[in-house]
Amino acid sequence: MTDHRQNPDDAIKRTVQQCLTDQGWIALDSVAIATKCYATAVGPKQAYVYLALWGCEWVLTADYDSQGRNILESLRVTLPETADTDTDEIRRLTAALSDEIDARIADSYAVRLIRNEPQKRPFPLGxxxxxxxxxxxxxxxxxxxxxxxxxxxxxxxxxxxxxxxxxxxxxxxxxxxxxxxxxxxxxxxxxxxxxxxxxxxxxxxxxxx
Structure with a gap:
């Protein structure tokens, strides 16, 4: 009999992407699993979230270039092994990662330059x-x-x-x-x-x- 259950990594990716889209991210089907656009003094800039297997652990990392470096390089979130029993924990950890990304980018120089200027807020894409x-x-x-x-x-x-x-x-x-x-x-x-x-x-x- 064929086992039609999805692999744990597929379930984890789906759970993470759903949580990120709830936080205003756009899901990707590439090396990065999601992206988000931020308004800065040098124009719109992208942040990316990655899901990768490090040893036996599924880990979330992020990337956002500011002043010549990835200011999210130190962010690393280790997820529970399965999405079947730990969906709430995966969503909590993912939401916390999104909040931390927002906070670090908000404190970047190019964003601080325009903090007091009127900005276009992202609109829903449906x-x-x-x-x-x-x-x-x-x-x-x-x-x-x-x-x-x-x-x-x-x-x-x-x-x-x-x-x-x-x-x-x-x-x-x-x-x-x-x-x-x-x-x-x-x-x-x-x-x-x-x-x-x-x-x-x-x-x-x-x-x-």
């Missing part, structure tokens, strides 16, 4: 989906869609024209559809569109609109 053309292009260029989604959620509209940027800024305050344009190469551009009710965000190519 369900994130991608069209076949966008998926094929991102796979071909080895670009993680989570990176574009995180930029979009932080109000980094990419290569959008000034008129459409103003429309986005108004939509953040009054409600309305939000759109970002990211030029991947001289020939290729990707659009990211969040519906007015913030229920769905779509990554697509212009000719798939």
């Amino acid at each position: 369900t994130a989906v991608a069209t076949p053309g966008a998926i094929a292009l991102l796979e071909e260029t080895l670009l993680d869609p989570g990176h574009l989604l995180s930029r979009h959620a932080c109000g980094d509209w990419g290569d959008l024209c000034d008129e459409d940027r103003a429309l986005n800024d108004a939509a953040l305050e009054q409600g309305g559809r939000l759109m970002s344009v990211y030029r991947i190469s001289e020939q290729d551009t990707v659009w990211v569109i969040t519906e007015a009710d913030r229920s769905v965000t779509t990554v697509l190519l212009p000719d798939e609109y």
